[in-house]
Amino acid sequence: MIKKITDIFKEKNKTFSFEFFPPKTPRGMEHLYHTVEELNSLGPDFVSVTYGAGGSTRGATMDICMEIQKRFDLTVMHHLTCVGHSQAELRDILGRAKTNNIRNILALRGDQPKGIENWQPAPDELKYCYQLIDLVSEIDKDFFSIGVAGFPEGHINCPDKATDTKYLKIKIDHGGEFIITQLFFDNAIYSEYLDRLKNAGVKVRVLPGILPITSYEGLLKFCNTCGATVPQMIHDIFKPLSGNEQATVEAGIEFAVSQCQNLLDRGAPGLHFFTLNKIEPIKEIWKRLRIR
Numbered sequence: 649m650i651k652k653i654t655d656i657f658k659e660k661n662k663t664f665s666f667e668f669f670p671p672k673t674p675r676g677m678e679h680l681y682h683t684v685e686e687l688n689s690l691g692p693d694f695v696s697v698t699y700g701a702g703g704s705t706r707g708a709t710m711d712i713c714m715e716i717q718k719r720f721d722l723t724v725m726h727h728l729t730c731v732g733h734s735q736a737e738l739r740d741i742l743g744r745a746k747t748n749n750i751r752n753i754l755a756l757r758g759d760q761p762k763g764i765e766n767w768q769p770a771p772d773e774l775k776y777c778y779q780l781i782d783l784v785s786e787i788d789k790d791f792f793s794i795g796v797a798g799f800p801e802g803h804i805n806c807p808d809k810a811t812d813t814k815y816l817k818i819k820i821d822h823g824g825e826f827i828i829t830q831l832f833f834d835n836a837i838y839s840e841y842l843d844r845l846k847n848a849g850v851k852v853r854v855l856p857g858i859l860p861i862t863s864y865e866g867l868l869k870f871c872n873t874c875g876a877t878v879p880q881m882i883h884d885i886f887k888p889l890s891g892n893e894q895a896t897v898e899a900g901i902e903f904a905v906s907q908c909q910n911l912l913d914r915g916a917p918g919l920h921f922f923t924l925n926k927i928e929p930i931k932e933i934w935k936r937l938r939i940r
């Protein structure tokens with residue numbers, strides 16, 4: 649029986665989960681299933697599959713979720729963005745998710761299309777994540793468990809942290825049942841975020857999103873897009889290793905282990921790893937952390 653993530657929360661006070669992305673080639677797809685098989689041996693509580701807002705891999709997310717559930721009997725969460733979809737399309741996707749027994753949805757807005765100033769959605773599109781939460785609840789509130797994204801430093805398009813907290817609270821009030829955060833490297837940012845949410849009356853679990861660094865240049869590019877801060881300590885460690893892949897991966901593992909240990913010491917209710925579909929960094933972090 650495929651579980652809802654909220655049911656897993658009732659059994660466990662900490663969860664450990666992995667995030668994968670849909671590859672673009674058949675070879676990448678086979679590698680993905682090999683990765684899932686390898687990482688499944690670590691006993692994750694659930695895994696999630698991202699959704700390429702507006703991209704060519706959108707349709708692959710559901711197929712991958714179904715295949716993972718079938719092959720590995722794992723609890724899976726389907727990321728779903730509302731950008732670029734009509735409401736009828738979203739209803740169709742959610743209807744198929746229900747038919748295929750996919751019970752966990754990470755409800756997202758998705759990034760607005762690049763290069764369009766003052767972008768407005770088409771008349772039959774949704775503008776914000778909380779509207780997608782309403783739609784999921786309307787399809788079947790009891791069947792689905794709904795997670796949402798959280799941004800400890802504030803979302804890149806949001807004017808300030810107080811406003812960001814206000815909008816996050818709206819997502820929870822509309823039915824968001826847990827939060828997975830954007831990556832961060834300074835754990836004080838996570839603790840301050842928890843304080844802000846607590847003061848706003850948000851009581852759901854906030855799972856920290858962890859990125860094991862495997863490329864300095866890749867990290868800078870990604871953080872530039874999503875607005876996450878790269879602290880000086882990260883530049884100090886990883887800039888001198890730039891171009892040396894093996895040394896970067898090893899330093900990334902070491903950094904992630906101490907970040908994760910510190911988060912667990914601070915009482916984080918688990919860890920959600922952005923795996924980038926890689927096996928070794930995650931296995932090594934797991935081993936050094938002795939999670940199980």
Ligand SMILES: Cc1cc2nc3c(=O)[nH]c(=O)nc-3n(C[C@H](O)[C@H](O)[C@H](O)COP(=O)(O)OP(=O)(O)OC[C@H]3O[C@@H](n4cnc5c(N)ncnc54)[C@H](O)[C@@H]3O)c2cc1C
Nearest residue numbers: 698699701727756757758759776777797805806815829830
């Ligand atoms: C863990 C995680 C997983 C992700 N997975 C994916 C993925 O699979 N695919 C993908 O394309 N993207 C993914 N993203 C990125 C995400 O889609 C983008 O960051 C997107 O820009 C914001 O999505 P959201 O659901 O937080 O949107 P929203 O909560 O709707 O926020 C979007 C913007 O609108 C503002 N806003 C929100 N509510 C209101 C309101 N009521 N009134 C006015 N303004 C408001 C917010 O401040 C923000 O600036 C992920 C992010 C995280 C943290």
